Amino acid sequence: MKTMKTHMSIVFSSAAIFVVTAMAVFGRIQAATQPGEAIVALAQTGATDNADPAMIAKGRYLATAGDCIACHTAKGGRPFAGGLGLDSPIGQIYSTNITPDRRTGIGDYSYADFDNAIRRGIRKDGSSLYPAMPYVSYSKMRPSDVRALYAYFMHGVTPVSQPNTTEDIAWPLSLRWPLRFWRMAFSPEAEVNESSVSADPVTRGRYLVEGLAHCGACHTPRGVGFQELALTDDGRTFLSGSVIDGYVANNLREDQKDGIGKWTESDIVGFLKSGRISHSAAFGGMAEVVEDSTQHMTDADLKAIAAYLKTLAPKGASTPALQGNNAAGNALRAGTVHGNGELTFIDNCAACHRTSGSGYDSTFPKLALSSVVNADDPTSLIHIVLDGAQMPWTNAAPTHYSMPGFAGRLTDRDIADVLTFVRSSWGNHAALVSAGQVRKVRESLGLPGQPVLPQN
Ligand code: HEC
Ligand code: HEC
Ligand code: HEC
Structure with missing residues (x-):
């Protein structure tokens, strides 16, 4: 449920930029305004409700694939009742109640109201939603799927009476009008046809990844207006990696070193299904x-x-695929190492990740040749060593293995050295990590300062 905070911090770490961007793109918007309005008007006709059980079941599945629950459920709260508080530099914002309660939820939303919210970012009262709600991705959803989602939210979700909490943002940033310009500039028009239905797996996969599953919301880098730089495969930027809530959401393109070039299709399936495979495990927002x-x-x-x-x-x-070698492992085992990085590794990491860096299959991830370890940006690695991590709980792999946090035990220098060692051993090849980089992450996570070592 931390996911929400994640999206929000990205979107709001400079809400003022919305305003600036709105001004900057004003020229472009003038032209865009008319068609945008026309679509809204069109969508407001022809709503029909559908309580067909098959339709509701389909909608339930789509709601899971779209991960609506992650953002619309508060910690310990009722499903979809909203109220998850989100920190942002401009104040707190809360997700809304999307249960079919008529008074406090979306029970009185027509199909068109619902469609406008989830695919166009427009609330029932006509004002704009914050783009933390990933309507930019959901705009790709075909109308028949939106209908199924609507059937599920109207008939398959238990109504919960829980009033929305208004965002706690000071004027003038609380004004929603700049969001309208953002929407006009950056949101594609909602899909109108059903042509994306296909038996071809790649077509289906594209539909899910770009649309409902909104993978790009975390994995695609953002521009100055905090818009995703690409919403569909542009041959380069889409899913090329981004930092979100203190973790690197990896490059998911075919690059050999830091992308998923050496992952097989069954590796990807296994990772998404169980949260762990022989050479990686999910953590951070991905868990x-x-x-x-x-x-x-x-x-x-x-x-x-x-x-x-x-x-x-x-x-x-x-770039050529990295080639593994065990020179570092042999040296560690022979006891011929003296560097702080090597010694820190033996004392703190080798018990789980092994001197060979190969870990234990689906239990302690492999560090040798790992795409996480070899990412250009070491933020995830520093974060996980400082704060530890717990694998996701899944039906396919119910054991939560965890890694302890070392913030209280290792200095910034120790962590920099051990990660530099990890990133240059067993065939890994990535830039060194500095103590300054570790300090920055430690501060951004609000963790206590580095431990003071006893003088002797
Ligand atoms: C990444 C977080 C996130 C995800 C995922 C998400 N939402 Fe939202 N949603 C929000 C936030 C935040 C708001 C309120 C935004 C605002 O106040 O401007 C919102 C608003 C809405 C609204 C408008 C409610 C109103 O008060 O008018 C609807 C409807 C909605 N979401 C439905 C969905 C559905 C259906 C899904 C899944 C397909 C979904 N959301 C997934 C964050 C999310
Ligand atoms: C809420 C943000 C978020 C969303 C949404 C998201 N991811 Fe991730 N993803 C991450 C983060 C952060 C990581 C890095 C941590 C890790 O490796 O588990 C990651 C890692 C991964 C990895 C492992 C890559 C590697 O090199 O180890 C894969 C594969 C992946 N995501 C696929 C997906 C797919 C497919 C989707 C859409 C269905 C998706 N992700 C949606 C945040 C997200
Ligand atoms: C008690 C066992 C244990 C110890 C000790 C340990 N780790 Fe881990 N490590 C794990 C587990 C379990 C994960 C997977 C966490 C997750 O996915 O949530 C992990 C994940 C990682 C990852 C991410 C790998 C990936 O591809 O997902 C890195 C990097 C890492 N550890 C480095 C280290 C370093 C460096 C040390 C020593 C400072 C260390 N670990 C100590 C158990 C351990």
Whole structure:
């Protein structure tokens, strides 16, 4: 449920930019305004309600694939009743009650109202939603799927009477009008036809990844207006990696070193289904995505996602695959090492990740040749060493293995050295990590300062 905070911090870490962007793109918007309004008007006709059980079941599945629950449920709260408080530099914002309660939820939303909210970012009262609600991705959803979702939210979700909490944002940032310009500039028009229905797995995978599953909301880098730089495969930027809530949401393109170039389709399916495979395990926001959403998807859909991801060309120049070697492992075992990084590794990490860096299959992830370890940006690695992590709980793999946090035990220098060692051993090849980088992450996570070592 931390996911929400994640999205929000990205979107709001500079809400003022919305305003600036709105002004900057004003020229473009003038032209865009008219068609945008026309679509809204069109959508307001022809609503029909549908309580067909098959339709409701389909909607339930789609709601899981879209991970609506992650953001719309407060910690310990009733499902979909909203109220999850989100920190942002401009104040607190709360997700809304999307249960069919008529007074406090969306029970009086027509199909058109619902469709406008989830695919166009427009509330029933006509004002704009914050783009933390990933309507930019949901705009790709075809109308028949929106109808099924609507049937589920109207008839398959228990109504909960829980008034929405108004966002706690000071004027003038509390004004919603700039969001309208953001929407006009950055949101694609909602899909109008059903042509994306196909037996071809790649087509189905594209539909899910770009749309409902909103993978790009975390994995695609953002521009100055906090818009995702690409919403569909542009041959380079889409899903090329981004930092979200203190973790690197990895490059999911075919790059060999830091992308998923050496992952097979069944690796991807296994990761999304169980949260762990021989050479990686989900953590950070991804652990929640696996737990709430992807583990519940059908094998056919997971295979489709994998098939589509494997079509994404590398973002960078093609580099040869990393080749493993065990020189570091041999030196560690022979006891011939003296560097602080090596010694820190033996004392703190080798018990689980082993001197060979190969870990234990699906229990302690492999560090050798790992795409996480070799990412250009070491933020995830620093974060996980400082704060520890717990694997997601999944039906396919119910044991929560965890890694302890070392913030209270290792200095910034120790962590920098051990990660530099990990990133240059067993065939890994990534830039060194500095104590300054560790300090920054420690501060941004609000963790206590580094331990003071006893003088002797
Ligand atoms: C990444 C977080 C996130 C996800 C995922 C998400 N939402 Fe939202 N949603 C929000 C937030 C935040 C708001 C309120 C935004 C605001 O106040 O402007 C919202 C608003 C809405 C609204 C408008 C409610 C109103 O008061 O008018 C609807 C409807 C909605 N979401 C439905 C859904 C559905 C259906 C899904 C899944 C398909 C979903 N949301 C997934 C964050 C999310
Ligand atoms: C809430 C943000 C978020 C969303 C949404 C999200 N991811 Fe992730 N993902 C992350 C983060 C953070 C990581 C890095 C941590 C890890 O490796 O588990 C990650 C890692 C991954 C990895 C492992 C990559 C590697 O090199 O180890 C895969 C594969 C992946 N995501 C696929 C997906 C797919 C497919 C979707 C859409 C169905 C998706 N993610 C949606 C945040 C997200
Ligand atoms: C008690 C066992 C244990 C110890 C000790 C340990 N780890 Fe871990 N490590 C894990 C587990 C379990 C995970 C998977 C966490 C998750 O996915 O939530 C992990 C994940 C990682 C990852 C992410 C790998 C990936 O691909 O997902 C890195 C990097 C890492 N550990 C480095 C270290 C370093 C460096 C140390 C020593 C400072 C260390 N670990 C100590 C158990 C351990």
